[in-house]
Amino acid sequence: MRALRSIAARVAGVLTGAGRDAELDEELQAHIDMLADEHERRGLSREAARQAALREFGGLTQITEAYREQRGLPFIDVLAQDVRYALRMWRRAPGFNLIVVLVLAIGIGANSAMFTLVNALLFRPLPGRVSHLFGLYSHDPGKPNSYRSFSYPNYVDIRDHADVFEGLLAHTFALVGVAQGDITRRTFVEVVSSNFFSTVGVRLAAGRTFTEEEERPGASRAVAIAGYRQWKDAGLDPAFIGSTIRINSRDFTVVGVAPAGFTGTTALMSPDMWLPLGMFDVVVNDIFKNNGETLGSRANGSLNVAGVLKPGVSAAAANARLEVISKQLEAAYPAENRGQLLTVGRLSRVNISTGPSDDTGPAIVSAVMMPLSGAVLLIACLNVTNMFLARGTARKKEIAIRIAVGGGRRRIVRQLLTESVMLAAAAAGLALLFSAWTMRLFLASLPAVLPMSLQLDPTPDANVLFATMAFALLSTIVFGLAPALKLSRPNVISDLKDAGADAPRADRRFGLRAWLVIGQVAISLTLMIAGGLFARGAIKASAGDPGYRYDRVLIASIDPSLAGFDEAHARTLVQSALARIRALPAIEAAGTASQVPFGEFHEGRGVTRAGHGAESDPRNARDATYTAISAAYFKAIGLPLLRGRDFTAAEETSGSAPRVAIVDEPLARALFGNENPIGEQIVLPHRDGDTPADNAPMQIVGLVPGIRDDLFQSEPAAHLYVPASVRYRATAHIHVRRAANGPGDAQVLDMIRRELAAVDPRLPVVELATMSGLHQRGLLLWVIRSAGRTLTAFGVVALLLAGIGVYGVMSYLASRRTHEFGVRLALGATRRDILWLVFREGIRTTGVGLLIGFPLALALAMLLRSAIYAVSPWDPAVIVVAPVVLIAAAALATYLPARRATRTTAMDALRDL
């Protein structure tokens, strides 16, 4: 009790200290006066009495010190003192400190920005109870990798009987078309159970969630919950609830709005809208639908399930209970549930999958990206360390005096560290601003055609703040500790005498400061070269073609399923569209394909030679991209037929699924070596969901060159082409080659648009552009470009910092030799000689830096090359330009102090003695 009261009193003492000093003085004076009175009464003179009183009282200063220490909390008092002192020092050299803060802010800011991304991806707490969600998974333990999705009836049974869950939700995704002008924009929506939002634990921003009635299979109640951004775009109008949105050519009524920043069960990406499960059969198209079964069928597994465990129930306990339930389900519905075991597992933050997955992928990416920004911070710290050391010479006298009057070394180190911490704190504040601003720029540059929206909040949350403080602290230790320790152990006598700088080194080796600059130059070169190479790679990739030229090639993608047309009707529509376009005089050739190179979706299958019993052995299968095309596709894209023939018009439209195929060179080489593949039979090994017709052998009728599917591929991948009549895919990409001497791209696109509208005004047109236009808007390309831009920015920042560093060190070194220069000048050296002396120092330092940095840079480039083939480490433009720029910067940075050195007069130098 007394201790508490004592501490409270001392805290109060810290705050009110100054005023009480006067009181104490008065009290002590009164005491001494009374003592003096006493002595006077005994007969001493006034003067002598006073002396005696002071002696008897004891050391006045010591008593006052002891009193003050008792009164407050010494630690805080000392800290306050240090802070005040630091501020006084700042006022004396505002320019220096400003540069330090800026430099640090850039370094810390880079890390803060990078961490904001990593945080959003991996660490930032997800809203509601999402972090407490467990995924429910179903697999057959006897078969490897047999995880599968849930059917709605199974989900309902589990939900109603599994008492280990407080709530169990089901969801899946669908790609739908939302009408926007005359283009139908494809976007992802999440189709969810009625308890989705309540299980996840979030409240809607407006309106209501779905009812159980709307969730029922086949309910077909066209309601939707919109994303917050749409409501914001509508001006937060309350009438937004009840308005209609046109999805897949149907009118949906908005009944609710999701909260701001809501991303569902994953981080960062969110669908634009949520629909009830009752609409499943209407909107879920072929990619996500399983064998054409409806939602109500127990055989149709297409839902992902997750839930919150009851409090106190562990995962192990849940699994035990689920094992029992699995057996019950198996017994009740053996056809669909044989051998299935239900388990719970953690949900990934990044993807939605049928099997448990962790986030090691993104974790690894983050682990690679953070050191990059760390390198920038390192350069910044090296820079600041150098600047501090240089400053130290100016403060040597002050520190020497402090030591001479009894200040302990620890006290001085603490004071210098306090200064460093304050600078780092100021820099951290500025860094947060930098980081938020950079994030906003990044978000603004995202391509508008993402089918999902990126929910990234650029304002820092607690994690980011802590991380920023940690970076600041780390940098303080790096740049503050070493100079503080070095400066607090000076040569007191010579410093008091102001004997100028310490004697020039007799040996010509590099001092500490020079090594720091060498380090900066090396790292700068590395970043500059890496950034340059990556940027060049990005340019090459953006210009790159998949294997055929883009000029005069246009693309129109249509997706009849988005308007609710069934397969038969859709095929007819596609045929009409194709016929009309082909009839246009401006068109040389037109053909459809089920996928686009460098596009977002690729379908692949294994292919084997037929016969020899080979088709039953999956090891003989070669993976190939599987594309369904019409006749004249190759003509439209300008890919020559090397052998054999293209598909005929009959095969294109035939209802009897002809068993013919065209392969490309990589696949032919893989399956047949150097033999002629024409006439050979190939087959697709059986896969879940295949009909017998899918696995019938096909005859190869044509051979084409390979093309690349992926910006990241350096070599073309294997392709298998089958007629469009064999394999139905909802989206038809019509590739069109316009005539060379006809109307231009814009006009032909217009013509195509009119033809498509003429086929059926409801036909959803998903894409209508030139191939190069489509390519430029691709997501992967944006990723490569952004990475290139970021690395280049890092490189530029590194260059700037290195320049400042070189300048600082050269100034310091030159100032140290003022005395020497003065003597030389007096003995007859010219100004040019002095200039050259300083310059030589700069060249040596920079040269060593480059020598060290070059191999590092090349090593980094090799590393990058394994990621992006387009990055070539031997790109002369970058390898020559980067060092040249760095040398130029260093030369400028050296020239300025050198010029200052030449203005030394003999008198200046001698005065320094």
Added chain:
Amino acid sequence: MTVPSPSDVPYGTLDLMVLKTLHAIGPQHGFGIARRIEQMARGALSLNQGTIYPALLRLEQQGLITSRWGTSDNNRRAKFYAITKAGEKHLAAESKQWARMVAIITGVLEAES
């Protein structure tokens, strides 16, 4: 025998002596307390008088004494200190503790080996 200097006074006992003084003579200023302590020690203790001030502050922080500005006998402005109820309790308890400890140590030192 030389007069023990103030540093020989065990830490904490000065506080007790101050409390005892205030208990005995009532509210008093710093000078008076110091003089009184010297008197009570019958001249065997010579204090650097200033050292009671940190002790007075300590006692006040712990709530064992209070302070108030007033006028001394010869019309000087001085700060007067007075013992509180908590101080009285503390004094009584610590005095008993001190006596007990002295008895134990004396017993040990005088025990026949």
